[in-house]
Amino acid sequence: MLNRIARPEHERFRPTIAPRFAELPADPEVVVIGAGAAGIAAARLLAARGVRVAVIEARGRVGGRVVTTHLRGHAVDLGAHWLHAGPINPLVQLGTVRGEPLRVAAQNSHLWVGRRPGRPAEASAHGRAFAVTDRFLTTEAARGGLDRPAARALPPGLGPWGERVALVHGLVSGRPLDEVSLQDFPSMEYGDNRFIAGGYGAYLARLAQGLPIALRTEATGIDWSGAGVRVETADGTALSARAVIITLPMMVLQQGPAFTPALPEAVRGAIDGFRPGIYEHAVLHWPSSPFRGADRLASIVGGRHMPPGLLTRLDGTPFHYFELDLPSCASLDARGGGPDGTRRFVRTVLAEHFGERALRDLTVSAVSEWRHDPWSRGSWAVVPPGHAGARQVLLEPIADRLWFAGEALSRLQWGTAGGAYEEGERAARAVAAALGR
Ligand SMILES: Cc1cc2nc3c(=O)[nH]c(=O)nc-3n(C[C@H](O)[C@H](O)[C@H](O)COP(=O)(O)OP(=O)(O)OC[C@H]3O[C@@H](n4cnc5c(N)ncnc54)[C@H](O)[C@@H]3O)c2cc1C
Structure with a gap:
């Protein structure tokens, strides 16, 4: 299991906001694995469309590589801090609508x-x-x-x-x-970046408020051999659903969870080629x-x-x-x-x-x-020369049941929380359409 590796220092700081979550539905239609920017985006969109969704997250907090802590009374981000690419970043658009305390970054x-x-x-x-x-x-x-x-x-x-x-x-x-x-x-x-008072991680935590998320629940296996999907977890339980959205970092997917049957060769090759x-x-x-x-x-x-x-x-x-x-x-x-x-x-x-x-x-x-950090194994996924097609390969669902999302899939905002959020919404829209919502 991945969590046997020692906890990195940034995980010892407490987040400034601990949102409250809803119970997981007993019979989810969709399981979302990971509650970082992509997982939160996917869960919000599915919940808004009336899809029964269950999110499982290995850490004891949400936000993934975006987390804000208190240091000497100040809110400080330990991961992402910049809201990049203002005009195309969905977290800037959403933040503006919500009245979040965004400001344009100094030049x-x-x-x-x-x-x-x-x-x-x-x-x-x-x-x-x-x-x-x-x-x-x-x-x-x-x-x-x-x-x-x-x-x-x-x-x-x-x-x-x-x-x-x-x-x-x-x-x-x-x-x-x-x-x-x-x-x-x-x-x-x-250019055109934003910052947010109180931290980027705190903003994402606010967006996770009320979603059906189970913390400290590590996905260890994804069985898609039947009609739907069965997601096995480290505590021995499993969730069955019609589809799964997998938002794990590429470097984590290179190690696990186990897929049954194995992923198609092109998909495995795309995942393994990221650095x-x-x-x-x-x-x-x-x-x-x-x-x-x-x-x-x-x-x-x-x-x-x-x-x-x-x-x-x-x-x-x-x-x-x-x-x-x-x-x-x-x-x-x-x-x-x-x-x-x-x-x-x-x-x-x-x-x-x-x-x-x-x-x-x-x-x-x-x-x-x-x-x-066993749950990220890097800051973002990099496409080395010769591997540029990988993002496109991962955009295609597998057997109409497995969808990938996360920063690595974003063509224009790769490596960013905005790109992850955009991809979470994209995958959720596709799953919702497949479910007829
Ligand atoms: C130091 C640093 C600075 C950065 N600066 C910026 C910045 O300024 N602006 C910006 O936009 N981006 C920045 N980034 C990148 C940005 O943080 C990421 O691109 C983005 O947060 C990725 O979101 P995600 O949802 O794709 O993945 P993640 O945030 O990694 O979410 C995936 C989630 O899956 C969980 N997980 C992993 N394995 C399992 C498992 N087996 N079972 C269940 N859950 C699991 C993880 O715990 C995690 O919560 C920075 C990153 C770092 C590290």
Whole structure:
């Protein structure tokens, strides 16, 4: 069973909101596996259409890779924090209708070079390098059929900023650019983002209020050999239904649950071809940080260590995210220091750029380890070069009884909670139609 692996640090923090749930129906028509963004979306849509739905969730909370906790009285997200792609993100549209406290994310950012603030000329050269790259990659990819490493399509002539650009794109892609298909670039929407007061995880928890969800219920087997589907759980019970929506992360599906009969070869191949995207937060409490203004990204360059990303003064609080990419996580894991090893690493990097004295009031309050979390095994699923067709394969239902959903299926919003929500709704609409609702 997957839950024998030690609990990662981010799972030890309590969510700010614990919604109340309805009882599972005795005879569900649809079982939804997983209560992250995709599972919550699917359950809400099915319930609204009058379909008897039962959601089972392995963790003791909802939200999956979107969770908000309280740190020193502030609500802080330990997973997703940005509502990306405002115009096409269903969670932005729904939040607007519900009157949720959304705000447009600041566009301003800081630049720090070596041990000093960046000069205006450096800041504009830095900004230009990103703008040129975004335009170039998007145009290249938009030409279509370019399922090749994104690294090979970086524009020439970026000069000293080329390394920084590749580092940041590798961070937000979840893997270095030679391991990411260029095909995905048109969908990378960094503009028009939103934040939400009180945290993204708290928002999703509010959306789960009143749904029929059973927590601490791990699906261990999915038997679709009969007319419907039987979902077996770790406590030995089973739920039978007409159909199932499976919202588990691809990296989890690579390990289990067991399917009877086995999944068709093309589907198994699609699932197994994804690679884990790695992106982690070290949450800093650093009141005296030199970065002013709320919610601003900071680029720190020109030292032995270049942190790939920093989001400063979250919601105007003294909290900041120090972001860790795959190469940093791999080297930390090789050293085996766990979350405290990450804390030491973060201090070393910041000390190089700001000096030890500037860190006197720094605490690393939390370190996420989604890559070691048995229920996620990564931050999102990455399509490596040559595997771009996988999302499309998984959109097709199997035998009109098994549907997949989740961030990995979204063509335009992959890797995001908005994409997961969109896919949960898509699968639920298809299941409802198959049931004649
Ligand atoms: C550190 C970090 C930062 C991120 N930042 C952003 C961001 O700023 N903006 C953004 O949009 N996205 C971001 N993401 C990505 C985003 O969090 C995910 O893409 C999204 O939450 C995925 O939703 P999902 O429903 O597809 O999967 P999940 O949220 O993983 O939901 C799947 C659910 O299935 C459950 N489960 C797993 N196995 C079983 C089982 N056997 N039985 C029952 N239940 C099971 C899991 O516990 C989980 O609750 C970030 C992710 C991380 C880790």
